[in-house]
Amino acid sequence: MKEQQGFEVLEEKVLSRDLCTGCAGCYLVCPIKEILEYRDGRPKLVQECIKCGICLHVCPRHETSIAEMENFVFGRERRPEEAFGIYREIMVARSTDDKILKGSQDGGVVSILLTSAL
Structure with a gap:
């Protein structure tokens, strides 16, 4: 069974490489709101991540398996x-x-839809 990954992977593969767009998608979808803070246009881990992996799936700059996503959705x-x-x-x-x-x-588009909805 594959080990679940969390925000630490996002820090390593996106934030540390300065690839983050500042869209706040990871922050908005995190099920435990106290885990992340959003400062200066970037998410910051402030408590231990539960490793649900949702942030990785919504990040537009994280590696995405198109085949895996299509199988899940369609x-x-x-x-x-x-x-x-x-x-x-x-x-x-x-x-x-x-x-x-x-x-x-x-x-x-996603940013304006989210801001309009909230």
Whole structure:
């Protein structure tokens, strides 16, 4: 059985390499809110991580297995003719908020949706 990984891996593979976009996704999805703090545009571990791995899965800069994700979401791997992945419809979007665009990745769509929802 594979050992669960947590925020320590995010620190090693994303934060220490200065790859963090500051999107706060890891901070927002952490089930134990006291574990992380968000300061100066970066998450910081302040208590022991429970190693649920959720932060790793939402981080846009952490390694992601596309096949594993597609199996989880769609119950199958993509076929060779599905070059863009498994989808019903493709849409393109981008935030119009300059502040969001400056600190986001790939157009800031998720960031603007999260800020609007909260």
